[in-house]
Amino acid sequence: MSWVSFITGGMTVIFVYALFTGSREDENMKLAVEENAPELNMVVNGPSGRLVTLSCQTCRKLKRHKEIQPNLFQCTKCKRHVDIRAS
Numbered sequence: 536m537s538w539v540s541f542i543t544g545g546m547t548v549i550f551v552y553a554l555f556t557g558s559r560e561d562e563n564m565k566l567a568v569e570e571n572a573p574e575l576n577m578v579v580n581g582p583s584g585r586l587v588t589l590s591c592q593t594c595r596k597l598k599r600h601k602e603i604q605p606n607l608f609q610c611t612k613c614k615r616h617v618d619i620r621a622s
Contacts, residue, residue: 589617 600608
């Protein structure tokens with residue numbers, strides 16, 4: 536039984552270490568991405584943008600949405616913004 540407890544404890548320590556070092560690397564990646572991020576005012580597919588079908592929370596139906604910024608959509612009926620950008 537002592538070997539099982541020892542191995543379980545070792546695996547727990549390795550898991551916790553990997554979890555915390557991974558979060559530091561994610562923060563460094565986010566900073567690097569923010570430095571190289573393109574301007575938010577860029578034009579996507581001309582002045583009209585893309586039209587996609589998304590579920591609108593205000594209309595409570597599937598409605599057409601126009602892309603006004605990269606991965607930021609606006610409902611064509613109620614004008615509500617839907618943001619699907621990565622946080």
